[in-house]
Amino acid sequence: MTEIHRPDRGPSQEFWAEPGIQVVPLRTPTLPPATHTNCVVIGTDQVVIIDPASPYEEEQERLLTHLKSRGAQVLAIWLTHHHADHTGGVQTLRTALDVPVLAHPATAERLQADIEVDDALFDGDRTSLGDLEIEALHTPGHARGHLAFREVTSRTLVAGDLVAGQGTIIIDPPEGDMADYLATLGRLIQENVGAIIPAHGPLIEDGETKLLNYIGHREAxxxxxxxxxxxxxxxxxxxxxxxxxxxxxxxxxxxxxxxxxxxxxxxxxxxxxxxxxxxxxxxxxxxxxxxxxxxxxxxxxxxxxxxxxxxxxxxxxx
Ligand SMILES: [Zn+2]
Known part of the structure; x- marks a missing residue:
């Protein structure tokens, strides 16, 4: 729990964003310049896995080995959205651990041919994981069913594809909607955001400045x-x-x-x-x-x- 993010780590190196919030970057077939998607493990004794993203067997194996070495009880898999570079390892992990998959209903709808979503997560849903309280936020813009997850005390945000630590965010209509996207970024600023864990790239320590820059960029x-x-x-x-x-x-x-x-x-x-x-x-x-x-x-x-x-x-x- 003591290793905090270091800029010199390799692209696959795990790091702690906050006590109880661990990031495990997994190699995925994502859009360049990104090569990895951040899988996030939240909790201490009991944990939730956000975006077990990799379709590659060796990466799925690495995640499973990591979870076993931590010895935590996995309660569920949560999804930020339906894109393949976020959901590639869901079936393997749910089978290996026998845990439910939760996502926004709009994400469940888009995944239904490939991945069954067991339960819905809505804006404002809260989950207690030891000392942590996690709130689901419906954050459309990049995808209609996009969810972000905010730790209530530290305000650390697991942001999925709302912002990028490297590269840019694609707003591709009709799934992507620019007006929704800007409203989502504005809402997150209004509600006070701490550090941001993007889906791709390193931790963003000053979340608010990053969001303001994104809004400025889109306006320009x-x-x-x-x-x-x-x-x-x-x-x-x-x-x-x-x-x-x-x-x-x-x-x-x-x-x-x-x-x-x-x-x-x-x-x-x-x-x-x-x-x-x-x-x-x-x-x-x-x-x-x-x-x-x-x-x-x-x-x-x-x-x-x-x-x-x-x-x-x-x-x-x-
Ligand atoms: Zn995406």
Whole structure:
């Protein structure tokens, strides 16, 4: 319990974020630059495992060996959300330990073909684990059923894919929703956040500053997109057309992914009445990256048009 996070540790090295909150990074097939997903073990004598993420046998074995060496009683598996780089080891671990899997109902719905979720977790649900009291928070934005888990006393937050210790967070519609995401980040600041354990990368000691930076970054992106759109002929463009200007540093192979991010911003601006679509279409066009299997048109030939600032930026979260 004495080893605290050290920046020089290797990517697989376990560390304690707080007494009773241990992080076990597992190698997963996640998006670069990340190579691992943080599995979190909360509690002392009785523990809950959050996101046993790895589909790789040797990593699953490592987690099991680790849990056995701790000698704690595992009560349950909790999931932050349904993405494969968070749920890859769920079936193996639940079978090995005979424990229930809990998640938000929207996550259970998306997993139903692969993983049975035994019980639902909702916003505000609290669980006592020895000296720790853990509160589930419904935190949509990256995924509709996304949950974060907050230790009530230290305010340490197991944040899943709300923020990243390395790389960025993908907001890929319709599962990802930019307005929800910003509202979630704002809520976490309002409710006072301590250190943040992201799903990928090292502990973030100053959670509040990180969240404020994320909100600032998204606001800047939104302004950039609005300005870029207004400079185009007829003030209209497809998401992919805006990518080279908005993301000049991103290599072309990632442009379809970047276009989904631009789309997320455009859909938020559309909800606010600041852009519309000349073709009169609605809904979310194209195929989300996580659902894409090959050469689908992820960002089809749909244009968005600037029609002015009818509501202004949404700053309700302050
Ligand atoms: Zn994710």
């Amino acid at each position: 992106r939104e302004r950039q997109i609005a300005e870029a759109l207004q400079k185009k002929a007829n003030k209209q463009a497809r998401p992919l057309d805006l990518v080279p200007e908005i993301y000049p540093e991103v290599p072309p192979v990632f442009h379809p992914l970047a276009a989904r991010q631009v789309l997320a911003h455009l859909l938020k601006l559309e909800q606010e009445g600041r852009v519309d679509r000349p073709d009169g279409g609605s809904g979310v066009p194209g195929t989300p990256v996580y659902m894409a299997t090959g050469q689908e048109n992820r960002t089809p030939d749909v244009s968005f048009r600037w029609i002015g600032a009818s509501t202004g930026p949404n700053t309700n979260w302050f």
